Amino acid sequence: MIAPLNSTSVSDRNACKAGLQPVSKWKAYTLAGYPGFMFILDPFLPGWQCYWAKQCLKTYPRKPNICNLDLHMSPGETKDLWEQSKERLRRKGPHKREAKSLLEKLRWVTLGYHYNWETKKYSPDRFTAFPVDLAYLSEQVTAACGFHQFKAEAGILNYYHFDSSLGIHVDESEMDYSKPLLSFSFGQSAVFLLGGQKKQDPPLPMFLHSGDIMIMSGSSRLLYHAVPRVIPNLEGGLLPSCLEHTSTSNNQHSEKDDWEICAKYLETSRVSVSVRQVLGVGQSFPVESDYEKIEDFQLSSYHQDYCMEKSEQKSVMSNVADSP
Numbered sequence: 515m516i517a518p519l520n521s522t523s524v525s526d527r528n529a530c531k532a533g534l535q536p537v538s539k540w541k542a543y544t545l546a547g548y549p550g551f552m553f554i555l556d557p558f559l560p561g562w563q564c565y566w567a568k569q570c571l572k573t574y575p576r577k578p579n580i581c582n583l584d585l586h587m588s589p590g591e592t593k594d595l596w597e598q599s600k601e602r603l604r605r606k607g608p609h610k611r612e613a614k615s616l617l618e619k620l621r622w623v624t625l626g627y628h629y630n631w632e633t634k635k636y637s638p639d640r641f642t643a644f645p646v647d648l649a650y651l652s653e654q655v656t657a658a659c660g661f662h663q664f665k666a667e668a669g670i671l672n673y674y675h676f677d678s679s680l681g682i683h684v685d686e687s688e689m690d691y692s693k694p695l696l697s698f699s700f701g702q703s704a705v706f707l708l709g710g711q712k713k714q715d716p717p718l719p720m721f722l723h724s725g726d727i728m729i730m731s732g733s734s735r736l737l738y739h740a741v742p743r744v745i746p747n748l749e750g751g752l753l754p755s756c757l758e759h760t761s762t763s764n765n766q767h768s769e770k771d772d773w774e775i776c777a778k779y780l781e782t783s784r785v786s787v788s789v790r791q792v793l794g795v796g797q798s799f800p801v802e803s804d805y806e807k808i809e810d811f812q813l814s815s816y817h818q819d820y821c822m823e824k825s826e827q828k829s830v831m832s833n834v835a836d837s838p
């Protein structure tokens with residue numbers, strides 16, 4: 515079923531600033547029996563998926579954002595995965611069995627209120643600024659879908675390869691379920707299973723292709739879902755044609771170099787970006803129990819390590835600057 519969109523709430527100019535086509539041109543669908551579920555078929559302007567994919571690979575994994583590699587490595591070692599991986603990725607042949615670069619070992623990145631995978635909670639102590647560009651994109655998409663004043667407060671980026679999957683789950687850690695859950699797909703395609711309110715409810719399978727946007731809201735907000743398979747894009751090429759790069763920047767050389775690396779990565783990978791509003795209007799985080807405070811203490815020592823490293827870097831820098 516065609517979804518009604520609110521094309522007056524997003525001007526063509528603002529859509530364009532986020533890399534989106536005018537809302538009047540979007541192909542958006544709802545699903546009978548799943549109120550609040552919406553699917554927008556790749557609404558991006560030519561070249562813009564490359565921008566967003568590059569942000570996911572080069573910019574968003576940088577500190578202070580948190581990624582799976584931080585669980586086993588020091589903040590210094592995971593400071594800039596892109597810089598640490600790009601040469602290895604550039605040189606990588608198509609079938610070579612070489613050691614994986616850090617970017618290839620990346621599985622998830624969290625943004626804004628950093629999701630705690632252990633406690634399954636967000637907390638005010640684990641917050642860093644949410645990327646302004648992704649917040650803007652999310653605001654335009656949610657406004658077009660009829661949601662007012664959506665605030666992008668937390669993001670989970672998932673990095674998939676052909677052997678990856680995401681288990682069945684419900685996203686229920688946010689505190690205001692009246693706010694939609696947004697998800698963007700880039701790179702290779704995936705099979706998405708939309709389940710029901712109970713784990714054993716039979717799921718509805720669908721394809722997610724590069725550029726597609728999914729919205730779970732209303733009574734579909736808390737449905738079970740999973741990504742059992744990543745599959746090569748159905749067009750047959752190494753990359754879907756919507757990821758063909760048309761450079762718009764003056765700085766064409768470095769942009770082309772960066773895209774070469776992104777393209778190589780995406781030939782075997784899929785990136786999904788899920789954006790959430792954690793708190794409702796006027797809501798704040800609940801007061802913590804003593805047990806939770808101990809956990810927070812452990813987390814704050816993690817942050818202290820990170821800050822310490824930063825200030826050590828600074829003093830090294832100032833030593834260099836001070837020396838004759």
Ligand code: OGA
Nearest residue numbers: 670672685697741786788
């Ligand atoms: C999630 C999620 C789906 C996807 O991050 O919670 O459901 O397409 N992602 O990767």
Ligand code: MN
Nearest residue numbers: 683684685739
């Ligand atoms: Mn989910």
